[in-house]
Amino acid sequence: MVKAEGPERIAPEWWRELVRSGGSRPRDYYRIEDEDGRRYWVFRAGLYQESDAKDLPAWYLHGVFG
Amino acid sequence: MGALKQRTRERGSGSAIEMTRYAELDVTTNFSFLRGGSHAEELVATAKALGLAAIAVTDRNTLAGVVRAHLAAREVGGIKFIVGARLDLDDAPSLLAYPTDRAAYGRLCRLLTLGQRRAEKGKCTLHLDDVAAHADGLIFIVLPPMRWIGYAVRPPILLMERLSTGGHHRKVPRTPASPSATPYLLTRGRYACKRRCHRLPTRNFEPQLRRIKQALGHDTRLYLAASHSYRGDDRARIEALAQLAARAGTPLVATNAVLYHAAHRRPLQDVLTCIREKCTIHDAGLKLEANAERHLKPPQEMARLFAGYEDALARTIEIADACTFSLDELRYEYPDEPVPEGKTPQSHLEDLTWEGAAWRFPGGIPEKVRDTLQKELALIEELDYARYFLTVHDIVHYARHLDILCQGRGSAANSAVCYCLAITNVDPTEIDLLFERFVSPERKEPPDIDVDFEHERREEVIQYIYGRYGRDRAGIAATVISYRGRSAVREVGKALGPFRGHRRRARHHHLGPEQLRPA
Numbered sequence: 001m002v003k004a005e006g007p008e009r010i011a012p013e014w015w016r017e018l019v020r021s022g023g024s025r026p027r028d029y030y031r032i033e034d035e036d037g038r039r040y041w042v043f044r045a046g047l048y049q050e051s052d053a054k055d056l057p058a059w060y061l062h063g064v065f066g
Numbered sequence: 067m068g069a070l071k072q073r074t075r076e077r078g079s080g081s082a083i084e085m086t087r088y089a090e091l092d093v094t095t096n097f098s099f100l101r102g103g104s105h106a107e108e109l110v111a112t113a114k115a116l117g118l119a120a121i122a123v124t125d126r127n128t129l130a131g132v133v134r135a136h137l138a139a140r141e142v143g144g145i146k147f148i149v150g151a152r153l154d155l156d157d158a159p160s161l162l163a164y165p166t167d168r169a170a171y172g173r174l175c176r177l178l179t180l181g182q183r184r185a186e187k188g189k190c191t192l193h194l195d196d197v198a199a200h201a202d203g204l205i206f207i208v209l210p211p212m213r214w215i216g217y218a219v220r221p222p223i224l225l226m227e228r229l230s231t232g233g234h235h236r237k238v239p240r241t242p243a244s245p246s247a248t249p250y251l252l253t254r255g256r257y258a259c260k261r262r263c264h265r266l267p268t269r270n271f272e273p274q275l276r277r278i279k280q281a282l283g284h285d286t287r288l289y290l291a292a293s294h295s296y297r298g299d300d301r302a303r304i305e306a307l308a309q310l311a312a313r314a315g316t317p318l319v320a321t322n323a324v325l326y327h328a329a330h331r332r333p334l335q336d337v338l339t340c341i342r343e344k345c346t347i348h349d350a351g352l353k354l355e356a357n358a359e360r361h362l363k364p365p366q367e368m369a370r371l372f373a374g375y376e377d378a379l380a381r382t383i384e385i386a387d388a389c390t391f392s393l394d395e396l397r398y399e400y401p402d403e404p405v406p407e408g409k410t411p412q413s414h415l416e417d418l419t420w421e422g423a424a425w426r427f428p429g430g431i432p433e434k435v436r437d438t439l440q441k442e443l444a445l446i447e448e449l450d451y452a453r454y455f456l457t458v459h460d461i462v463h464y465a466r467h468l469d470i471l472c473q474g475r476g477s478a479a480n481s482a483v484c485y486c487l488a489i490t491n492v493d494p495t496e497i498d499l500l501f502e503r504f505v506s507p508e509r510k511e512p513p514d515i516d517v518d519f520e521h522e523r524r525e526e527v528i529q530y531i532y533g534r535y536g537r538d539r540a541g542i543a544a545t546v547i548s549y550r551g552r553s554a555v556r557e558v559g560k561a562l563g564p565f566r567g568h569r570r571r572a573r574h575h576h577l578g579p580e581q582l583r584p585a
Contacts, residue, residue: 005299005301005302008297009296011358014332014333015333026358063223063224
């Protein structure tokens with residue numbers, strides 16, 4: 001990875017039933033670019049400062065830029 | 067991932083960050099009706115707990131919230147409070163304005179009065195020219211549009227779902243992080259509206275900034291605000307703002323555009339937005355903030371966010387230090403009452419009182435009343451309240467003259483002077499008056515004489531007061547409305563939408579003052 005842009009922070013929609021039952025965490029979305037110029041849309045679910053050791057935030061690849 | 071690693075390092079790196087001083091200068095309280103999610107008191111107490119050097123209050127076209135914030139800052143101690151207002155203008159981007167001294171505070175008040183009187187109730191109409199005419203001694207911060215930079219990228223192709231040709235209905239993708247919330251729904255609005263809201267202000271803002279700079283004059287201290295919006299473009303946007311600030315000669319200053327004291331107020335702020343925009347939470351979409359970041363942040367966090375822009379943080383302290391005005395400098399200034407030639411307000415009041423006493427007690431003034439009157443008049447003289455008593459006497463005298471029923475009430479009934487001036491009707495020989503409950507040197511606040519007028523004819527009295535003092539010197543005192551239990555539940559119910567369960571729950575839910583008051 002050579003470039004990154006972000007985060008765009010999307011907090012859970014607290015008014016949804018399943019969110020309120022605790023299933024969701026805020027996401028930080030980043031646009032990243034590798035050395036071949038391919039761009040990816042990734043997010044991290046959860047914030048480090050709000051997480052404990054056994055429940056660390058996880059990274060996901062959500063999309064690619066065409 | 068270089069940027070991410072670097073950020074982690076910054077967080078750990080020591081003392082420079084610890085030493086940062088920061089003042090929050092962009093703060094919306096619940097006196098910006100249906101916008102702010104916290105009380106002034108909560109904001110001030112939190113700012114103090116987080117270690118901020120100072121906090122301002124900048125409600126929309128009003129100073130209504132500053133008194134509570136001022137008192138709260140005095141109570142918690144150790145944090146400076148800065149009086150301010152956000153000026154939403156008809157013909158230019160919004161400005162934050164801070165009076166540096168008593169005279170500038172007066173100009174800011176006059177500017178707001180001008181705007182309020184021009185518009186219908188609850189609105190304010192101000193133009194850049196008006197601000198320029200009142201700008202002496204004020205410091206301004208220009209607020210750039212939140213969405214400022216357009217992107218030349220196309221929306222990403224999502225991996226976890228089929229692309230449909232026709233648009234918005236797609237199979238809900240399931241991600242390990244959140245089986246319920248769909249990433250597509252979370253981001254749909256952002257990309258859908260991109261062209262509309264991301265592109266628009268970009269071209270216009272720089273000329274607008276230059277126009278403000280020119281209108282306010284080169285001697286006026288004018289800054290440009292930058293805050294992290296967490297919309298994904300913060301680095302680029304803040305760098306662009308910094309360059310623009312340098313080009314335009316309006317130094318960059320860091321803020322967090324605060325809407326509530328702590329992140330947990332986001333749901334309440336969302337509901338307020340829904341009530342304001344008359345929509346439900348389910349169809350509010352982009353009217354809501356995407357995240358809970360608009361809370362007060364400690365200096366260390368602001369230093370992390372503005373790494374590389376340390377001067378923008380330092381300028382918050384520079385502005386805080388320049389604002390030396392405090393509400394403690396204000397005291398009530400009574401109107402000068404015309405008094406007969408050769409008399410002072412005090413001697414005129416004394417004459418009227420003794421005349422009144424002779425009228426109240428045709429058989430001679432009792433010794434006890436005479437003592438009481440002398441004591442009261444001495445205290446009125448000491449505290450320089452004679453003009454106030456003369457003002458009330460004048461109004462009551464006018465009403466009596468036209469046979470308009472009126473009656474003083476409340477603590478003023480503890481005054482023999484008020485009895486003799488015919489403002490009240492409690493005979494001091496019948497009960498023991500507690501004048502100290504009304505006026506005393508210990509109570510450092512001016513006396514308050516409440517007078518009820520016959521309501522069908524109250525307008526005549528109001529018109530008399532306007533006629534006597536002038537439309538620009540007399541006004542009907544404003545009250546700021548707030549939600550109470552039932553109306554709060556009803557409005558929140560509307561915002562949450564047509565789910566009967568919600569509303570039933572809200573009705574039975576015990577809503578303590580904590581949940582209700584902030585509206």
